[in-house]
Amino acid sequence: MKEKINPSEILSGKGSIDIITGPMFSGKSDELIRRLTIAGIAIKTMQNAGVLTEADLDQRIMVFKPTIDKRRGERTVNSENGQSYPAIPIENANRALELITKDTLIVAFDEAQFWSEDDLVETCRELARKKGLKVIVVGLSLNFKGEKWGGIGVLALEAEHPDFLSAVCTKCGDAAIFTQRIIEEDSNGKKIRRPASYNDPVEVVGGTNLYEARCRQHHEVPGRPGKNKS
Numbered sequence: 001m002k003e004k005i006n007p008s009e010i011l012s013g014k015g016s017i018d019i020i021t022g023p024m025f026s027g028k029s030d031e032l033i034r035r036l037t038i039a040g041i042a043i044k045t046m047q048n049a050g051v052l053t054e055a056d057l058d059q060r061i062m063v064f065k066p067t068i069d070k071r072r073g074e075r076t077v078n079s080e081n082g083q084s085y086p087a088i089p090i091e092n093a094n095r096a097l098e099l100i101t102k103d104t105l106i107v108a109f110d111e112a113q114f115w116s117e118d119d120l121v122e123t124c125r126e127l128a129r130k131k132g133l134k135v136i137v138v139g140l141s142l143n144f145k146g147e148k149w150g151g152i153g154v155l156a157l158e159a160e161h162p163d164f165l166s167a168v169c170t171k172c173g174d175a176a177i178f179t180q181r182i183i184e185e186d187s188n189g190k191k192i193r194r195p196a197s198y199n200d201p202v203e204v205v206g207g208t209n210l211y212e213a214r215c216r217q218h219h220e221v222p223g224r225p226g227k228n229k230s
C-alpha cells in the first residue's frame with residue numbers, strides 16, 4: 001500500500017480527505033492508529049528540523065469520537081488488537097470546528113457512522129477545503145442490514161485517499177465486506193444463535209448482540225425487503 005501520510009500534503013494547506021472503511025474486524029482502527037503514529041513522527045521530525053514551529057502533538061493531530069461510543073475507553077480510539085490513541089468525545093462532528101487550534105494539521109474522526117450524514121459530510125468539507133487540513137474519517141459505511149449508514153460512503157466518493165478494507169468471512173474464509181448481527185438467546189436453558197432479522201430491535205430483551213464479518217453469500221438478514229431477500 002502506498003503510504004497515505006505524506007508530509008508535503010500535510011503542510012500544503014490544500015486539505016485532503018482519507019476514508020478508512022470496511023466491516024467490523026477489518027482493522028480500521030489499527031490502520032488509523034498506524035497512520036497517526038507515522039504522522040506524529042513526521043511532525044516531530046519537522047519541528048525538530050525547524051520546518052515546522054514547535055507545538056504540542058495533541059494540537060497538531062486531533063482525534064474525535066462520538067460520545068455515544070463508550071464500549072472501550074471514553075477518551076481513546078481502540079483497535080481490535082489492543083492499541084489505543086487519545087481521542088476527544090464530541091456529540092456532533094461539527095464541534096470539532098470549535099476545538100481545532102491554529103496549530104492543528106490533521107483531524108481524525110473514529111466510529112464516524114454515529115454522526116448524522118449532513119453533520120459529518122459538511123464538517124469534513126469545511127475542515128479540508130476551508131481550513132486546509134488533512135481529514136481522516138474512519139468507520140462503517142454499511143449497517144448490519146447491508147444498508148448505507150451515515151456519511152462515510154458519501155465522503156468516500158470525493159476522498160483523495162478512499163480505502164475499503166475487508167475482513168474474513170467467518171463461514172467460508174473469503175473476503176468479507178458485510179457485518180453480520182447475531183442474536184444469542186436462551187431457549188429452554190440452551191443458548192441458541194440466530195441471524196438478527198431486519199426488524200429486530202436494537203436491544204433484544206433476554207438476548208445478546210454479537211457481530212461477525214461475512215461475505216456477500218453468507219450475510220443473512222431474514223425479513224429484508226426487496227428482491228434480494230435472504
Ligand SMILES: [Zn+2]
Binds near residue numbers: 169173214
Ligand atoms: Zn462466506
